[in-house]
Amino acid sequence: MIHFILLFSRQGKLRLQKWYTTLPDKEKKKIIREIVQIILSRNQKTSSFVDWKDLKLVYKRYASLYFCCAIEDQDNELLTLEVVHRYVELLDKYFGNVCELDIIFNFEKAYFILDEFIIGGEVQETSKKIAVKAIEDCDMLQETVEEYMNKPAF
C-alpha cells in the first residue's frame, strides 16, 4: 500500500501531497521536510529507492518535478515507479503536454486525476482511457451546467 505521495520541485517546493494514512499535521510537515531533503540530496546515479524508517521511498524526476511515493516493504518498487509514470501519463493526457505549471496552477485537477487513479493507497483504475474519461465527464457536465447557469434568461 502506498502511504503517501508527494510532488515537489527541484527547489524543494511542495506541489501536491496526498496521504493514505492518518497522521497529525505536525508529523506530516516534519516528514515532508525530511523527505524532500533526502531526495534532493541524492545523486543521479543512485537507484530510485531509499530506505526510510520502515518504509521505502520510490521517486522519479520528471523535468523539474519530483514524484515520490512511500511504500511498504512487501510492495513492489518497480511497480510503484510505473504507478508514478502512469500518473504522469494521465496528467499528460488530460492537460495535453503537461508541464509543472499546469500542476501548479491546476493542482485541484491533479488531485482529481489522482483520486480517480489511486484510492486508499492502491491503484484502482488501470485503464488510462477510462480514468481520464471520468474526469472529463465531470468537466463536461460542469461546463454545461455553467453555461446553462450563465445563460441570460430571456
Add this chain to the structure above:
Amino acid sequence: MSDVVERTLSALPGLLGQHDPGTGPGGAGGPARVSATSRLGSLIRSITALTSKHEEEKLIQQELTSLKATVSAPTTTLKLMKECMVRLIYCEMLGYESSFGYIHAIKLAQQGNLLEKRVGYLAVSLFLHENHELLLLLVNTVVKDLQSTNLVEVCMALTVVSQIFPREMIPAVLPLIEDKLQHSKEIIRRKAVQALYKFYLIAPNQVQHIHDKFRKALCDRDAGVMAASLHIYLQMIKENSSGYKDLTGSFVTILKQVVGGKLSSDFNYHSVPAPWLQIQLLRILGLLGKDDPRTSELMYDVLDESLRRAEINHNITYAILFECVQTIYTIYPKSELLEKAAKCIGKFVLSPKINLKYLGLKALTYVIQQDPNLALQHQMTIIECLDHPDPIIKRETLELLYRITNGQNVIVIVQKMLDYLKESKEEYAIINLVAKVAELAEKYAPNNEWFIQTMNAVFSVGGDVVHPDIPNNFLRLLAEGFDDGKEDHQLRMYAVQSYLSLLGEEDALYPQKFLQVMSWVLGEYFSLVTDVDPEVILTKLHSLLKKTYVTSETKAWIMAAVTKIASHTSCSETVDKLIQEFSSSLDTCIRQYAFELKHLCEDKALMKNLLPFDASCNDMVVDASLSFLDGFVAEGLGRGAAPYKPHHQRQEEKLSQEKALNFEPYGLSFASSVSSSGVTGRQSPTGLSFGSDTSGNSAETGHKETNTLKLEGVRKLWGKEGYLPKKEKVGKENEPQTVSCGSLLAGQAGDPPVLRSDQGASLTEEDKEKQQLASTLFVGLGSSAGVSLMGKADTATQKFKRKSKINETQHSEEASDFKSSAASDFGPLLDTAPINTEDSEESTHTRSRKASLCSSDIVEDNLAFETPQSLKKSVLDDRLSDNRVSQSSLFADSNIEIFQPSPSAQCESASETLLVPSLPEELQELPHSEVLELHQSDALALYLCKAWTDDSLLLTVLISNKTTSALNAVNLVFEETEHFQILESPTHQFPVIEAQSLEHCQKCVRMNKICTQGILSGSVSYQSEMETRLEFSVTLSLMDFIRPMEMTTEDFGKLWLSLSNDVKQNIKMSSSQDSLSAALNTLQQKLKLHIVDIIGNEGILACQLLPSVPCLLHCRTHSGMLAVWFRSPCAALPDGLLYQCQKVMGES
C-alpha cells in the same frame, strides 16, 4: 516521456509576465490553463516572487486573514467560495493551518452545484482525517448524493466515501452502496466496490454479510470492477487463506485470460496487458498456494506462462517477473519452475541498472534460504554490491548475508555489518542492524574475545537506541553461563578485562546502556581478574560517578557495582571518600545509595551475606509478605488503628462516597488493579493472619496479572498472524526453581574458516581480493561445502545457546517452544538447505505454537460448548420456576385492566371451568409461563401463556368456549404499540369455536423500542346474539426479549471494542452475594445472561435483545459494590438492562 514535462519553473516568469496582475478570470488557453490569471494565480505568482521564508509567511497570513473574512461573510457566493477553497487548499499544502475553512468545505460539498461540490469534496478529503469530528456532518450530504440521479454526483460521493468516512456511520450508507453494486454503469459498480473495500479495512464486521456480493463483483463482466474486487480478496486471503481455496481456479482462469491478452487493450500499459491486475493475481495465488501442494498444482501452468510472456525489456515486465518469482518460491515448489525463476533472478542481479539489481538482491534475500546455491552463483555480484555507493543496495546485501550466516563466515559478515553501522546515521537502520549483529554474535561466536569485542561494538555503535533486550540478554548470558565452567570463567574474565581497558581510556564517551552493562559486569565479576587491585576499579567507577553526562539511572548501576565490590574488600579509601562525597548529593537516589553503602560497610558480615559472589542467578529468599512486621501491625491494630487498605481501594471508597455515579474512566482502575495486585495479595481482612510464606513474590504477581481480565489485551495478544508470542521475562531472578536444560547446549566452536583461493591465479589483485572475500563469505554454502558440514556447523557452533531457566511445568507454551527448538537443533540434519535451520526453527516454533494454541482453543471451545448447554438448561429451568413464582407478583403490580382476581380466585375459576386450559404439545416443551387467565365471562374464557423460544417471544392465546353452542367468527386483534411488534399479522380469526372446546393461536412478538415494561393490549370480539367485545392487556417485560448470547472471550473482546454505547454503574451487592461468582450467577439465573468468562475479580457476560442486538457486560467487584459496564450498539438497551440488574441485585 522526458519531453512531456519540458516547460519547467524557469518558464514561469515568462508565462506570468503575459498577464497583468489582478485581471479577472480569463478564458484564455485551454480548459486547464484558465486559472493562471485568477486570484490563485496571483497568489502563487507573488509567492514565487518572494525570496525569504519570512516574507512568505507574512503573505500567507495576510491571505488567510482575507480568506477568513470572505468565507464567513454571508454574502459570499458559492462560486467565490469554491475559489476560496482552492486557495485554502494551497495554503494548507504550504503548511499553514486553515482550520477555519473546514466547515465551509463541508458546506460547499453540501450546497454547491457539481463544480463546487467537487472542490468541496476534495477539500474535505484533504483537510480532514478519519477521526475528525466534522466528518459526521458530511454523512448527510453523502447519503443525499448517493441517491442522486446524476451519475457524477454519485461518483463523487462514492469517491469520497472510499477515501474518508467515519466508521460509526457506515450503516447509514451501506445499503445504498450495496445497491450500487447492481448499477448499470461499470464505473459506479467499481467505485462501490472500492467503497466496500474501504469499509472492509476499517470495519470488517460491518460488511461480513455481503461476501456473496464480492463474489459477484469478481465475476463482473467489466474488468475494472473485477480488478477492484481483487483488493478485497487479497486482504481477506491474507487474513484467512484457507477460506478461499475454492476460488483458486477462478483466479487462475482470470490470470490466464489477462496474460493471454484477452482483455481490452484499454488496460494495456506499454503493450503489457493489465500489469496491475496480473500482479494482484500473482500475490493472491502466492497466498493461496503456500504450503498447499494441491492448490499449487493448479497454478503451475499459468505461472510458467506468465514467466514466458514477460519478455519485453521494460520496467513493468520486470515488476511482473519479480512477483512471479516471489510467488513461485512461496507456493509449494516445483523444480522446473524454480529453475526458471532462478534464471530470472539472475537477469535481475546481473542487470547494469541499479533498480533492477536492487530487486534482484531483494529476490535473492527472499529465496536464499530455499536455494543457497543461488548465493554461490552470484557471489561475485554480491561482493560488488557490498561496496556499492547506494546505501539501499548495501543494506539489502547485508540482509542477504545475514540470512546465509553460519559459524564459518560469521566473522566476515559481522565485520561488514559493523562497517556499515559506523557509516549509517539513520536511527531506524541502526536499531535494526544492531539487533542482527547481536543475534549473530550470540549464535555463532567462534571465541570469547570475538564475542565480547563484537558486543562492545554493538553497545558503542548502537548507543542508547538499541533494543533493551540486547543488553539484558547479554548480561543473562554472562550470568547463566554454559555447561563448561571453564569457558564461563574465561568469558567473564575477558569481559572484565576489556571493560577495564575501555574505562581506562581518557575522555571516551560511552552510551549509558553500555556503561550500565560495564558496571554490572565489573561489580559481579571483578574478582576474576586477580592482577588488578579492586581499588583501581573503584577509582574508575568513582570518576564515572562524577561525570555529568552519566544519567542518574546509570549512576544507580554504578553505585550497585561499587557496593558489590566494597563487600569483598576489607576497607577502601575510595569507598569512604565516595560515601562522604555523595552523602550530601542533591540527587536523592544517589544519596540513599550512599547511606545504604555506609551502613552496610559498618556490618561487613551482613554485607557479605547479602551480596554473595557470582550468585546473580540464585534466588534470594525474601520475605515479601513482610511478616516480620506482623507484630508491629498487631500492636497498631490493638491500639485501635484502622486496618490497611491499598491505595486504589481507598480511592474507590472515596469516590463512591463522593458521588453516586462513577465517572472515573475505567481504564484507570484497570491499571491500578493490576499494579496493586501484589499488594492485595498480602492483605487480609484482619491484617494479621497472613503467614510468612513467600506468597508475594513476582511469580505470583505475574500469575495474578494474567488472572485479571484485560479486554484490550485480547487484541494485543492476538494479531493478524495469530498469537503474538510474549517475550520471556528478563527478571527471572525471583523464580523459585531453576531447571536447567543441559541437553540443549552445544559444546564446541565451529571449524576454522576454510579458504578457497585456488581459482584466482590469473586475476588482478583487486579481483583476487574479492575472490578471497567471496570464499570467506560463502564458505559452508551450497552442495560443495557439504550438507553434513553445514549441519554440523549449525548445531555445533551454537556456542552461546542460552541455558534455560524456565521451569518447564510453569508455562506449557514456553516449554513446547523449547522442545521444538530442541527438535530442530538435533533432529533433521537431512534438511535440504542447511542454512535455514534458523528459519525452520522459527517456523516450527510458530507451528508448534499454533498447534498448542489450537488444542487449547479446542479445550476452550469444549468448555464453552459444554457450559452453555448445561447453563442454558439451568437457566431455562430457573426461568420456569422463577416465572411460576413471580408471575403473580409480576401481574399484580402491573395494571391489568380487566383481570384482577386473587390467586385463590384464579384457582377457583380455573376449577370451575370444565375446560382446564392446557397448552398445545409443541409449546409444552418450550420454556413457558403458567397459563394465565385474562378474561372470564359467561360465554368464554381467555387465557394467555408466554413461551420463550430462542428467537422470539411466543404469545399463545387460548380461547375456550363455555357455552353450549358454537361461536362464530371470533376475532382476536392486538393493538399496535410503539414498543412491540407482532410478527406477521396482529389479528387472528377463528372461524368457529365449537361448544365446550378450546382454540388457540400463537403470535411471535418482538420488541421494537426498548422499554423495561410495556403493555400490549388487544381485544377479542365475537358474534353471539349481539356483537361482543372483550378487551384485555398483558404486560411484557424487557426480560421477555433478552436471551443469553454465547461467545468466546476472544469474540467478546473484539465485539467490545467495536461497540460504542457505554453505561457504567456501581450496584450495591447484598450480603448473600458477597462473591463475584455469586453475583454473576444471580444475573445469569434471573436475567438470562450468558457468563462468558470469569477471571479473578472480573467477569464478562453477554446477552442479546431479540432478534440480534448484543449487549456486553463487564463486571468487577470492589468493596461490596459490583461495578458493571455495559456496551451495546443500541443506546437504550444498557439502561434497560441496568435497571433490571439493579432490581435483581436488590431483591436477592
